[in-house]
Amino acid sequence: MLPVILSGGSGTRLWPLSREAYPKQFLPLVGSDSLLQATWHRVAPLATAAPLVVANEEHRFMVAEQLREAGCETGTILLEPVGRNTAPAIAVAALEAMALGGDPLLLVLPSDHVIADVARFHAAVRQARPAAEEGRLVTFGIVPAGPETGYGYIRAAAGEGVRAVEAFVEKPDADTAAGYVASGAYFWNSGMFLFRASRYLQELARFRPQMLAACREAHAKARRDPDFVRLDREAFAASPSDSIDYAVMEKTDAAAVLPLAAGWNDVGSWSALWAIAGQDADGNAHRGDVIAQDCRNTLAWSDGRLLALLGLDDVVVVDTADAVLVARKDRVQDVKGIVATLKQRQRPEAAVHRRVYRPWGSYDAVDAGERFQVKRITVKPGAALSLQMHHHRAEHWVVVKGTARVTCGDEVLLLSENQSTYIPIGVRHRLENPGKVPLELIEVQSGSYLGEDDIVRYDDVYGRG
Template sequence: MGQTGDIAQTAGASPAPGVQAIILAGGSGTRLWPLSRTLLPKQLLAINGEKTLLQNTLARTLSVFPARGTWVVTNEEHVFEVRGQLRRVDPGLEANILAEPMGKNTLPAVLLALDRILGENSPEAQSGVVVGVFPSDHMVGDVAAWKSCVERGESLARDGYLVTFGARADTPETGYGYIRRGAALGDGAYVVDGFTEKPDLEMARSMVADGAHLWNTGMFLFRADVFLAAVEKHAPMHFAWWRARREKPLILGYGGIPELSVDYGLLERMKRLAVIEAGFDWDDLGNWAAVYRLGAKDQNGCVVQGDVLALDCHDSLLVSRGGKLAVTGISDMIVVQTRDATLACPMSRQQGVKDVVAALAAEGSPLVEAHVTVRRPWGSYTVLEEGPGYKIKRIEVLPGARLSLQMHHHRSEHWVVIAGTAEVQLGERIFLLAENQSVDIPKTTEHRLSNPGKVLVEIIEIQSGPYLEEDDIVRYDDVYGRRVGGADSPEIDRAQKRPEGE
């Protein structure tokens, strides 16, 4: 098990009773491509406004839950970006990041966080802990109303209910799950009378018309002992994994457990369930049509973001995150442009974006994984140009930061410093390079780039060789806890074969 995943076992505040929150931030997302990519999914993006969806979720959660008791579960690949975003909300939250080595859906992620929340507390103490679970990539329109719903839910959770939250279903959405209300419990709460997952259009229309169905927001509250008893009954394999955590950390057995959602694994099988009808606007921002629906529209009904020239366009979403986007004479369209990809489709076909991503993945396109600029814990790199046998990058290294000590089997590199003063380790030599100075890095030579100064270092890196993908990195030492190992080390595994770079 690599060091990055160990964050989930060693970092964070000591367990505390009372109320605790788990924010699920591990999804990869495909429906907001090309803006959302595997290495920068939608929860890490600012979709509408300056703050990212994750930052908005954190701010909302902290209005009810203490920072010390707020935990963020994410994927190993996203830890460093999540850490930076948490730092801008509350620096103390950095210690409460839990890293999954791989995505296994929501139930294992919640159990991973519960391991930290409950710690060594006895089963009797666990009954006093109420936990809220919240997706990181949803939009909530009225924070005060959301807070009121959560506070009502806490009371029901303490009475032994697993509490869900349902948004008013006012349109027949086929991409949402639905909750059927049963007997009233008072104060906007009802017994849950059943779930329906992503119905067809005819059924969705019927459920909206009967007024008894709510959209499933994916948020829920529970008492820890109630939740674990449900896991033991309905997901015994996961409970056995959880119970063995005293002998072996959960993170070490993560690869052996099946994927399972809380909804399918527990909620749809439990009896003591309550739903609170949300008094707040909610959307899961699951597709570009949702972004259009929630966006500020101009006089022609268009939502325009970025450097866009729109002539005679109506009722369309037009987004540019790179370069000038010029559009004329279209209606009911989605056009989204980034520096390396453009999506154009009718508003009525927005569900087909996932098929575009699947087709790109099938042909091995890097456009699924990352943008041309990839943020790393030490800074970022941008692919400027590439072709057969060569690739050109601009690398930015933050003050005081350093890349891993590494080498490449198949490529050599040439570095030119264009800003700042870089420290270079090349084999046994360590030396400084100022602006306009350069160095050659032969293949199979250990090397490292560092920024010892107080200003940003920028270099141009020219790679050449028969194979230039990012998995041609053997990492020997890393200050950010990423996996390390020599050329024959068993640590050179899937984590070394991601497009994370340097």
């Protein structure tokens, strides 16, 4: 059994904590592990091999680093140059699985879900295995906890255990959802699957041959290095974009469903996170530096500053370094509209946080104004930034902690704590951390243009052109 972990989502409904450059699967929303790490830990006891992870190319280093931290260092990371939804993502994973040898069962899991009862989840996967081995495409239908209008539903045939799927149903209105739940024949569509790799490809060939052809070409022309499998951009972009439900599951006569009641939650909104978070006697779920008085059923999340709530009911308050969200709990599904407005206005808060993660570490944009910008930079032990040059800005570096090896033109120098240097405009330079502890420094940029695109890379260990 080979896990396939899908890590391509953007999680816009959890803005401002989740953003395109650092979406919810990389966040520790429940416990100390990120959702991606928790997914691997959950499935690892069932796996007979390291996972296949399908991820956005822009997230490749975060995926690799988080899996390494979770004790998973040998998995294959397939990089999507463009998003094409779940059907193509699973197709390239199935092609890679068969290329690795054999025809394994694929346990397909989104990277951003929560399952409270892991033992019951394991039991369900084992129960579904015989049907998958016989050629069924098994999905796991969540036993509804109530008439939820935010999920699609699956209507199952009568019976026990794994049974045939009679229909996939779009997100219903409240009255229809109540009828579904009362009937006992409908289950939430979880987006989790178990099937043999070749069987999925056979059904995809029946219903979406153009999609499979594009995925085959993208996989065949993929560039491979020790860390990643980079799908061919032109071929993968030619694939139609569609979900596995629309492309295969709604059309095949091999679809089957196994009901699952294991405390599943897709953490698809702030209200969903509130529902699974630890709550006090008044229904308040708070994280970070929060003080609340006379509040009920609130969710408050502080990323640093003190957050004070007074006399609030059914409200969500999320405070990050550069944005604050205040919303009624019954309106948080509409946060994606805020993100759309930010994108329309070309606001950076739609995509990136103030702290931006890079393969070598991270930087925090502390302050900015006309012709200047201040950043706090952290470089991981042994890591190095690219050898680079800027046309429009100079930089001043002050080491706060650790040791820096600085290349500036033809000169190479070592700087320790409280020492500084100056990088003139147009001079090739590189910053490295030769030490065993994180390097922290303050960077002051000055010049006529301070955008991140004012960079010419001459050499980069991370393959960035």
